[in-house]
Amino acid sequence: MQYVLFTDNLADLSIADALAGAKRAGFDGIDLTLRPGGHVLPEHAEMGLAEASAAARRGGLTIPMISTAVSAGDSPHAEAIFAAAAHYGARHVKLGYWDYQPFGTLAQQVDRARAQLAQVVELGKKYQVLPCVHCHSGRFVASGGPLLYLVLKDFPPGEVGAYVDPMHMTIEGSRSGWELGLDLLAPWIALVGVKNFRWLPAERDASGQQRYRWEYVPLADGQAPLPEFVGYLKQLRYDGVVSLHSEYKGGSSFRRLTTPELLAQSAADLAYLKKLFG
Numbered sequence: 001m002q003y004v005l006f007t008d009n010l011a012d013l014s015i016a017d018a019l020a021g022a023k024r025a026g027f028d029g030i031d032l033t034l035r036p037g038g039h040v041l042p043e044h045a046e047m048g049l050a051e052a053s054a055a056a057r058r059g060g061l062t063i064p065m066i067s068t069a070v071s072a073g074d075s076p077h078a079e080a081i082f083a084a085a086a087h088y089g090a091r092h093v094k095l096g097y098w099d100y101q102p103f104g105t106l107a108q109q110v111d112r113a114r115a116q117l118a119q120v121v122e123l124g125k126k127y128q129v130l131p132c133v134h135c136h137s138g139r140f141v142a143s144g145g146p147l148l149y150l151v152l153k154d155f156p157p158g159e160v161g162a163y164v165d166p167m168h169m170t171i172e173g174s175r176s177g178w179e180l181g182l183d184l185l186a187p188w189i190a191l192v193g194v195k196n197f198r199w200l201p202a203e204r205d206a207s208g209q210q211r212y213r214w215e216y217v218p219l220a221d222g223q224a225p226l227p228e229f230v231g232y233l234k235q236l237r238y239d240g241v242v243s244l245h246s247e248y249k250g251g252s253s254f255r256r257l258t259t260p261e262l263l264a265q266s267a268a269d270l271a272y273l274k275k276l277f278g
Helices: 015-024 042-058 078-087 106-127 144-152 166-173 177-188 226-235 259-277
Strands: 002-006 029-033 062-067 092-094 130-134 161-164 189-194 196-204 210-217 241-244
Touching: 002 015, 002 062, 002 259, 015 029, 015 042, 015 259, 029 042, 042 062, 042 078, 062 241, 078 092, 078 106, 092 189, 106 130, 106 144, 130 144, 130 189, 144 161, 144 166, 144 177, 161 177, 166 177, 166 196, 166 226, 177 189, 177 226, 189 226, 226 259, 241 259
Parallel strands: 002 029, 002 241, 029 062, 062 092, 092 130, 130 161, 161 189, 189 241
Antiparallel strands: 196 210
16 A cells, blocks of 8 residues: 655645655655646656656655546647656556536537547556546536446456545445445546545525535544445455545635645544554
């Protein structure tokens, strides 16, 4: 098992400082953003990942995965990103998303996403890295476990991976949908992203309907059933990369943490997560 810290919320730090912070917090490495606005820009994939990998080695850490915006074979700089990932040992590439719109065309959108994924799979074969689709929540074609299964079901597990996420799968699956989705995705599970959340009342809408919003909270305080989720991963003998997302900045967090506070909370979350995995 490798525990890595997602660098999305460490954008105010250099890669070297993000690596140092992750090491102090007890992580084995980082999940590096290589996408527009990320630590490494797509147009600088080769040089940026070279520098990041060298910094990781100096610190005794790894970069086993990168998070990208690639969603098709012709996504900007897609081939350069896959080539750099192969060259510097980031064997898992998190892909971008296929937006869902409009209502009434989902079946066709799933087919379109599968066609675009097939292009990315060919890049993965060429460079011997594994493209992985994140099981996000919200208005995405691969939202939640069952929809992601529809996208992946005809691809061999060795050619594409499912990036499962208990928070997003619980938001979309609530009582048992997360569990059923995890069951469907089991053969493809190649990455695990961990964070947690809670539902809170929001304003009533114009018709008087009570609305709710969610916010990120520390792992042990949320409504995604992490002990049960990890229990199934252990049953499946998962021993790959686990990325802790630590989404503790901005208005969706239980509290707006500073970077030092985020790293401290990440260390506490990691200790809890390691206890679950035993």
